[in-house]
Amino acid sequence: MSPKGRLIFLNALISFLLILSGMVVLTGMAGAIPAEVISHRLDPGEPTVGSPLNVTVEFEIYDEPLTYITIQWCIVEEGGGGACGPMKDMAKDGTGRNYSIDYPAGTFQNATYEFHVYDNYNPIYDFETHVARKPSYIRIDATMVPNTIHPNETITVAGQLLTDIGQPVVGAEMNLSIPDSSVFSLGTSGEDGVFSMDLMVPGSGYFIVNLTASQDGLFGYADLPLTVSDWMLPNMAITGTGIDFDEGDAPPGAGDNTFYQNASVIFDFEVSNTGTDQAMNVTIHLDHDNGTISDIIQDSNLLPGQRYPGSIQLNTSELGTHTIKMSVSWDQTAPFPEGHRVPTLDLAYKVLPRPVWTGHTVFVEMFTQITCAPCVYVEESLEVLHEDGVNFEYVVYVVEDSESEMIADTRDVVTTPVLFIDGDLYRKNGSSNDVEVEIDEVRGLIEDAASLERPPVELQFIDGEDLMLTAFLDPEYRDHVSGLMKLYRIEAHSMVRNNQSIPMSNRYMGSGPGQEIDDLGPGEWFNITLDRPLPGESYIAVMESDYGEILISTSLPSGPAPEAYIAKEQVLLRMGSPGEKDIHLVADRFQFEDKGFDDVSLDISISDLPEGWSVLMGDAAISDQGTTIAFTRGSSMKEMKPVGRVRYYQDILLSLSIPDNVSGNFDFNLMVEAGSDRYDVLVIVIVTDQEAPEIEILDVHLEGEGKTIYLYVEAKNIPQGALVKAIVLPCNYEDGGSCGQWQSFILSPLEGGKYRVALAGIDMSGYTHLSYRAWVEVDGAKYAETEDEQKEIASLIDIEGLDGEDNGLSPWLILSLVLGVIVIVAILLAFIIMARRSSIEEPADEHEAGGPMEGGEAEGGALPSDGSEVSEIVQQAPSYEGSENAIAGEHQAVDDLANSEEGPPPSDP
Numbered sequence: 071m072s073p074k075g076r077l078i079f080l081n082a083l084i085s086f087l088l089i090l091s092g093m094v095v096l097t098g099m100a101g102a103i104p105a106e107v108i109s110h111r112l113d114p115g116e117p118t119v120g121s122p123l124n125v126t127v128e129f130e131i132y133d134e135p136l137t138y139i140t141i142q143w144c145i146v147e148e149g150g151g152g153a154c155g156p157m158k159d160m161a162k163d164g165t166g167r168n169y170s171i172d173y174p175a176g177t178f179q180n181a182t183y184e185f186h187v188y189d190n191y192n193p194i195y196d197f198e199t200h201v202a203r204k205p206s207y208i209r210i211d212a213t214m215v216p217n218t219i220h221p222n223e224t225i226t227v228a229g230q231l232l233t234d235i236g237q238p239v240v241g242a243e244m245n246l247s248i249p250d251s252s253v254f255s256l257g258t259s260g261e262d263g264v265f266s267m268d269l270m271v272p273g274s275g276y277f278i279v280n281l282t283a284s285q286d287g288l289f290g291y292a293d294l295p296l297t298v299s300d301w302m303l304p305n306m307a308i309t310g311t312g313i314d315f316d317e318g319d320a321p322p323g324a325g326d327n328t329f330y331q332n333a334s335v336i337f338d339f340e341v342s343n344t345g346t347d348q349a350m351n352v353t354i355h356l357d358h359d360n361g362t363i364s365d366i367i368q369d370s371n372l373l374p375g376q377r378y379p380g381s382i383q384l385n386t387s388e389l390g391t392h393t394i395k396m397s398v399s400w401d402q403t404a405p406f407p408e409g410h411r412v413p414t415l416d417l418a419y420k421v422l423p424r425p426v427w428t429g430h431t432v433f434v435e436m437f438t439q440i441t442c443a444p445c446v447y448v449e450e451s452l453e454v455l456h457e458d459g460v461n462f463e464y465v466v467y468v469v470e471d472s473e474s475e476m477i478a479d480t481r482d483v484v485t486t487p488v489l490f491i492d493g494d495l496y497r498k499n500g501s502s503n504d505v506e507v508e509i510d511e512v513r514g515l516i517e518d519a520a521s522l523e524r525p526p527v528e529l530q531f532i533d534g535e536d537l538m539l540t541a542f543l544d545p546e547y548r549d550h551v552s553g554l555m556k557l558y559r560i561e562a563h564s565m566v567r568n569n570q571s572i573p574m575s576n577r578y579m580g581s582g583p584g585q586e587i588d589d590l591g592p593g594e595w596f597n598i599t600l601d602r603p604l605p606g607e608s609y610i611a612v613m614e615s616d617y618g619e620i621l622i623s624t625s626l627p628s629g630p631a632p633e634a635y636i637a638k639e640q641v642l643l644r645m646g647s648p649g650e651k652d653i654h655l656v657a658d659r660f661q662f663e664d665k666g667f668d669d670v671s672l673d674i675s676i677s678d679l680p681e682g683w684s685v686l687m688g689d690a691a692i693s694d695q696g697t698t699i700a701f702t703r704g705s706s707m708k709e710m711k712p713v714g715r716v717r718y719y720q721d722i723l724l725s726l727s728i729p730d731n732v733s734g735n736f737d738f739n740l741m742v743e744a745g746s747d748r749y750d751v752l753v754i755v756i757v758t759d760q761e762a763p764e765i766e767i768l769d770v771h772l773e774g775e776g777k778t779i780y781l782y783v784e785a786k787n788i789p790q791g792a793l794v795k796a797i798v799l800p801c802n803y804e805d806g807g808s809c810g811q812w813q814s815f816i817l818s819p820l821e822g823g824k825y826r827v828a829l830a831g832i833d834m835s836g837y838t839h840l841s842y843r844a845w846v847e848v849d850g851a852k853y854a855e856t857e858d859e860q861k862e863i864a865s866l867i868d869i870e871g872l873d874g875e876d877n878g879l880s881p882w883l884i885l886s887l888v889l890g891v892i893v894i895v896a897i898l899l900a901f902i903i904m905a906r907r908s909s910i911e912e913p914a915d916e917h918e919a920g921g922p923m924e925g926g927e928a929e930g931g932a933l934p935s936d937g938s939e940v941s942e943i944v945q946q947a948p949s950y951e952g953s954e955n956a957i958a959g960e961h962q963a964v965d966d967l968a969n970s971e972e973g974p975p976p977s978d979p
Contacts, residue, residue, distance in 0.1 A: 208290030305345030557582030774866030
């Protein structure tokens with residue numbers, strides 16, 4: 071073989087070996103599955119409509135026992151698109167090998183069904199079966215003509231044979247006879263089950279003519295009364311002709327003559343005379359099961375061939391099974407024949423309690439703010455109630471988020487906290503500052519909403535090959551439902567924290583596309599395929615009716631809460647080169663109870679660290695491989711929050727060292743993994759020639775001057791270009807507790823490291839306190855931010871003046887205004903007189919002799935440096951009092967700030 075041939079053969083051999091090894095690997099992987107289905111059983115083996123069905127699936131276990139198996143059925147239709155039932159949990163036996171489920175009677179109709187078995191929502195097994203509706207007896211529809219004869223006359227019995235499910239019975243063997251006698255006639259049903267048979271009856275008396283039919287193990291019979299007499303006799307009969315009621319007054323699938331309580335039900339009947347003589351004084355007797363008897367009397371007689379149609383209203387006020395016996399009595403000219411029988415009709419009916427469709431999963435929406443102190447108690451009540459299993463879903467709108475702010479605008483929300491329960495505004499004035507009180511009150515609101523009747527729609531997320539949202543209407547419901555399916559994206563365990571630094575739950579992140587649902591009928595399904603949520607996010611689905619009612623809500627399981635939170639998401643350091651700086655990472659754990667917890671392993675690693683830099687934790691350097699520390703109860707500090715939550719926290723101290731001859735801006739990432747949760751902390755380092763002194767805020771407070779409130783800040787080491795900012799929130803801490811919406815301000819500099827701003831644009835009427843804090847902002851980053859402080863408004867200014875209750879003008883002020891107007895009018899008149907004299911005396915050519923103003927451009931381009939205050943008001947709601955002034959103040963703030971560095975330092979007003 072040539073060298074080239076050997077090379078080709080070698081390549082082919084290597085390829086074959088690679089393919090073979092790959093098949094071996096795949097075969098080994100296929101055999102490593104934990105379990106597989108080896109059989110399924112149905113009981114009964116051939117399911118029929120109207121019967122219960124047990125489905126059992128047997129597994130071969132290769133690994134650990136299975137724990138969560140579900141099953142779902144779908145109707146097999148040509149071309150696909152058949153309806154599917156909801157996914158149901160299967161129960162396991164003691165071995166963990168067999169899983170079963172019992173479907174009640176009435177679940178399946180006459181169709182072919184495909185069953186899908188899932189292991190933790192992963193499809194693992196499918197099978198099909200047909201549910202047939204089989205007949206159980208022969209129904210005989212027959213009439214006899216005549217039914218009163220003389221001896222040795224012939225009667226004719228004709229009609230049709232049908233199965234109990236309406237199929238014609240052809241070729242059935244039939245026998246028309248008089249029991250206990252030799253009188254009979256044989257026959258066979260013909261096409262479409264139609265038959266006609268004659269019988270001659272000798273003798274006289276009262277007889278019951280019996281008609282039987284049989285075929286392939288199915289049987290049927292009918293009894294027909296016959297009178298044979300030499301006399302002219304009436305022949306009376308009473309028959310039921312129908313029951314009239316509204317569709318919604320009877321439960322579906324409950325059988326004949328079953329109604330809801332207090333339903334309006336009319337029973338129609340007919341009394342007929344098919345004899346040879348008239349019946350006189352006909353009376354219908356009603357014997358009720360409660361022992362009462364009532365009569366229906368017809369005034370006229372019934373001649374042969376005449377009928378009396380009547381009706382009665384059934385009593386449905388009492389629950390249970392009831393019977394009415396109806397009988398007919400009459401007078402006749404001939405003596406009653408031997409064996410005379412009064413015709414009767416028995417009616418049985420059942421009364422069931424009318425279903426009340428309550429207990430739906432309520433949807434709660436809350437509007438809150440990060441700075442709102444009363445809001446924390448309501449937030450906590452929602453989390454506690456949800457943790458306790460109360461049947462509701464909730465979403466939290468943080469109005470500092472732009473998405474939530476737009477929704478607050480459309481809902482006219484201008485204060486927080488606010489709750490909407492099933493779309494209705496139940497609460498405007500938030501908190502009592504007692505979480506137990508809030509829990510009781512919110513629980514009551516949710517229970518009240520759940521007690522309202524709603525159509526029994528079931529919503530469920532199905533996480534299989536695709537993420538599905540299924541809406542199913544209970545088959546017992548007697549109406550159709552239509553509406554809008556809404557989808558909310560939420561951050562179930564948010565890093566955004568409230569006023570007590572507790573992470574907010576179910577924070578609103580945006581809405582998914584709405585989906586119209588039209589004409590959803592009882593027992594029907596509607597499926598929606600969804601995109602999977604982003605990491606850290608989840609879904610809440612809400613179905614709303616055409617009338618705006620919340621019908622039902624549900625949520626996609628979002629997993630357990632993080633084992634630990636990392637408090638900081640971004641760290642900014644200013645340092646000189648060479649130098650060292652501390653980096654503080656705070657790990658938090660929040661618990662509803664003060665009890666022990668399993669140790670949490672925190673894996674800390676670093677990426678993108680500049681060359682020559684080092685980050686130490688103690689004496690150990692952190693690298694790309696990272697290091698691990700334990701977050702334990704014993705190594706943590708404990709803090710009891712006012713809402714009853716227990717916070718455990720641990721300060722993780724890192725040290726950054728940078729070498730010499732470094733300058734500029736740098737950043738790197740710290741990664742902290744706590745179980746399945748990961749936190750990325752961006753560290754931004756600004757390196758200067760020498761380390762800048764630390765920025766400090768020494769004091770922040772409020773002062774009232776007349777009708778104006780000023781916020782003062784004293785700070786030091788403020789770098790050039792930095793801004794001193796503050797945030798102010800009006801709150802009511804007396805009547806229930808509520809807050810307005812926050813506003814931010816930029817302070818203008820005074821002398822000696824002091825700054826000030828007037829709190830313009832804040833509507834303080836109706837509020838008792840102002841919450842505030844300040845910070846220094848450099849290049850968009852915050853420094854030296856203070857803790858929240860509160861100040862009573864009444865201690866700063868006259869609140870009555872703000873409310874408009876003390877706005878009267880004093881006599882001295884009125885006198886001053888009158889004198890001022892007189893002086894202004896006198897000055898205007900003097901100017902007018904001087905102008906008229908000047909225009910008379912001035913020659914016309916003097917206007918042409920004048921030129922441009924000497925001295926060039928007019929002065930006035932520079933802004934005064936007189937200590938005018940700089941203020942910027944950031945509006946967080948669509949409308950507030952003083953918004954125009956706020957915008958103008960913002961423009962003035964930018965101009966003043968731009969020129970404050972050029973002129974002399976401003977003087978203290």
